[in-house]
Amino acid sequence: MILLNPKAHNRYYPDDESREIMLKTIAFFEQRGKSGLKADDRDRVWYADFLNFIKENEIFAKLLSPPGYGDDNARWDTWRNCEFNEILAFYGLCYWYTWQVSILGLGPIWMSMNENLKTKAARLLKDGAIFAFGLSERAHGADVYATEMSLTPQADGTYLANGEKYYIGNANKAPMVSTFGKMADTSEYVFFTADYRHKNYDLIRNVTESQNYVAQYALHDYPITDEEILSKGQEAWDAALNTVNVGKYNLGWASIGICTHALYEAISHAANRRLYNMFVTDFSHVQKMFVDAYTRLVAMKLFTLRAADYQRAASLDDRRYLLYNPIVKMKVTTQGEEVINLLWDVIAAKGFEKDTYFEMAARDIRALPKLEGTVHVNIALIIKFMPNFFFNPKEYPALLKMDDPRHDYFLFNQGPTRGLGKIQFHDFNLAYSSVNLPNVNIFKEQIEIFRESLLMASPSEAQRKDIDFLLTAGEMFALVVYGQLILENAEFYKIEDDLLDQIFDCFVRDFSKFSLELYHQPSSTPQQMEYCLKIIRKPAVDERRYQSVWEQVHALNNLYEMNP
Numbered sequence: 001m002i003l004l005n006p007k008a009h010n011r012y013y014p015d016d017e018s019r020e021i022m023l024k025t026i027a028f029f030e031q032r033g034k035s036g037l038k039a040d041d042r043d044r045v046w047y048a049d050f051l052n053f054i055k056e057n058e059i060f061a062k063l064l065s066p067p068g069y070g071d072d073n074a075r076w077d078t079w080r081n082c083e084f085n086e087i088l089a090f091y092g093l094c095y096w097y098t099w100q101v102s103i104l105g106l107g108p109i110w111m112s113m114n115e116n117l118k119t120k121a122a123r124l125l126k127d128g129a130i131f132a133f134g135l136s137e138r139a140h141g142a143d144v145y146a147t148e149m150s151l152t153p154q155a156d157g158t159y160l161a162n163g164e165k166y167y168i169g170n171a172n173k174a175p176m177v178s179t180f181g182k183m184a185d186t187s188e189y190v191f192f193t194a195d196y197r198h199k200n201y202d203l204i205r206n207v208t209e210s211q212n213y214v215a216q217y218a219l220h221d222y223p224i225t226d227e228e229i230l231s232k233g234q235e236a237w238d239a240a241l242n243t244v245n246v247g248k249y250n251l252g253w254a255s256i257g258i259c260t261h262a263l264y265e266a267i268s269h270a271a272n273r274r275l276y277n278m279f280v281t282d283f284s285h286v287q288k289m290f291v292d293a294y295t296r297l298v299a300m301k302l303f304t305l306r307a308a309d310y311q312r313a314a315s316l317d318d319r320r321y322l323l324y325n326p327i328v329k330m331k332v333t334t335q336g337e338e339v340i341n342l343l344w345d346v347i348a349a350k351g352f353e354k355d356t357y358f359e360m361a362a363r364d365i366r367a368l369p370k371l372e373g374t375v376h377v378n379i380a381l382i383i384k385f386m387p388n389f390f391f392n393p394k395e396y397p398a399l400l401k402m403d404d405p406r407h408d409y410f411l412f413n414q415g416p417t418r419g420l421g422k423i424q425f426h427d428f429n430l431a432y433s434s435v436n437l438p439n440v441n442i443f444k445e446q447i448e449i450f451r452e453s454l455l456m457a458s459p460s461e462a463q464r465k466d467i468d469f470l471l472t473a474g475e476m477f478a479l480v481v482y483g484q485l486i487l488e489n490a491e492f493y494k495i496e497d498d499l500l501d502q503i504f505d506c507f508v509r510d511f512s513k514f515s516l517e518l519y520h521q522p523s524s525t526p527q528q529m530e531y532c533l534k535i536i537r538k539p540a541v542d543e544r545r546y547q548s549v550w551e552q553v554h555a556l557n558n559l560y561e562m563n564p
């Protein structure tokens with residue numbers, strides 16, 4: 001089974017240490033049990049016990065140190081970090097978040113040329129420290145160009161840091177807060193580290209009501225020397241963007257972990273509840289909602305796993321991950337919301353109960369599309385890839401599953417962030433033509449009409465500047481890429497035809513839905529509207545296939561329940 005089941009965790013791991021980390025983490029949460037988990041959530045308890053567990057087992061040190069800095073086996077191995085991501089979110093977004101912002105905080109450090117700071121970070125990791133990424137500012141949101149945090153050069157060659165950061169996770173406890181700013185004299189960008197314990201570091205408040213500490217902090221004449229500077233100028237800018245390129249990928253796993261746990265709870269509730277002398281799962285609409293939720297969740301996982309392969313295979317000559325990672329961010333996380341919506345419609349009042357995981361899931365799933373660049377920001381980004389994706393493919397060697405135990409060097413040497421529009425992709429038709437299933441075939445026809453419309457009824461200059469118009473077109477483009485990588489991965493994960501075709505049943509409907517949205521755009525032309533109508537299709541109906549997938553979902557009943 002492709003879904004995580006912590007009580008039967010028998011995944012492939014290339015080494016014993018990786019397996020041990022995952023099993024120990026599962027055991028930590030199961031021993032605490034659901035009541036403890038929920039009580040801490042309710043009381044917004046800082047997760048010192050979890051961080052203590054991480055420290056005692058040197059887990060972040062093993063998973064997040066590059067070779068040469070950490071212990072012999074330490075490596076940043078995306079394959080196993082995916083697993084860890086998923087497990088943490090399965091138990092609670094707050095545990096995932098402290099790990100995630102440590103990843104972000106470490107990004108500019110491992111990308112830096114400052115060896116002393118790297119050695120310091122490795123030592124702190126081994127001592128159980130957490131890290132923070134101080135990019136956002138209250139007044140500027142997504143507009144990082146407007147950063148106001150500044151470093152003012154002093155006569156003695158040192159600097160004074162002044163300014164405020166907002167929404168910075170872990171900034172209450174991180175001895176190295178990677179802080180992004182500008183030089184006061186030249187306005188060039190700079191990344192430096194600040195220590196939360198310094199007297200000129202003003203930890204103003206936690207801006208959220210949660211177990212996390214998402215800080216507003218200020219630096220008042222905070223002294224900085226070259227020793228604390230990670231990068232300057234273009235390098236600092238690239239470090240910010242390249243860190244987010246990596247970090248945003250993890251948000252998909254957070255959604256997958258949350259949805260998986262919520263699905264177990266939902267099916268085990270509905271399949272055992274009797275109304276009008278029948279089980280809730282006997283209702284046809286309930287079956288439909290479960291089948292959609294399950295297929296969408298499997299699709300989320302297949303895509304996110306495949307995107308990891310491209311991330312691991314990336315090089316300066318192969319930057320395809322720069323399209324796939326934002327799609328993980330915008331698509332997988334919004335699909336996560338859809339999965340929870342479907343499940344919540346089934347379990348209804350139960351989803352509010354304080355002793356359910358679901359109640360947390362319903363709240364937390366909303367965060368993922370909004371953090372590290374909103375859905376809009378990521379669609380605006382991927383649109384740049386669309387012309388080359390559809391009309392200018394390039395041959396690449398076939399890419400296998402990348403689950404070998406190795407450090408992913410390239411993530412910390414991604415090079416310049418420019419030239420996105422020049423990146424080429426392998427021909428998406430290769431994946432689509434390798435499969436002959438009714439709904440995949442309908443989807444292929446939809447893609448072809450969409451592609452033709454881009455040529456024959458291309459967006460006008462004004463439409464290209466209209467973000468609202470582009471967002472809908474971007475959703476349609478993202479769906480094509482999404483389906484492609486899912487087909488590529490279906491083979492590796494031996495997804496049977498029934499399930500794959502049912503996934504594309506959803507995609508045919510989604511493509512139709514977005515096409516109708518494009519039709520309704522105020523600026524759509526009669527020719528564009530005609531193409532939109534042609535794209536709207538009904539999925540291929542197959543009662544046997546649908547029932548076989550429903551049986552797979554129903555089989556999840558009572559399969560997993562967290563210890564009380």
Ligand SMILES: Cc1cc2nc3c(=O)[nH]c(=O)nc-3n(C[C@H](O)[C@H](O)[C@H](O)COP(=O)(O)OP(=O)(O)OC[C@H]3O[C@@H](n4cnc5c(N)ncnc54)[C@H](O)[C@@H]3O)c2cc1C
Pocket residue numbers: 101133134135136140141142143166167168169208214370371372373374375376377380467
């Ligand atoms: C719980 C939490 C934890 C966080 N942790 C961290 C952290 O550890 N470190 C950190 O640095 N930040 C962190 N953030 C900040 C987070 O990354 C930002 O909230 C996010 O990037 C979006 O900024 P904003 O919410 O201020 O939206 P705004 O930037 O105010 O955006 C407003 C609207 O404009 C749209 N928009 C903006 N720019 C564009 C564009 N170019 N194209 C299309 N639409 C656009 C947005 O989609 C949105 O709808 C955190 C935030 C929260 C809530």
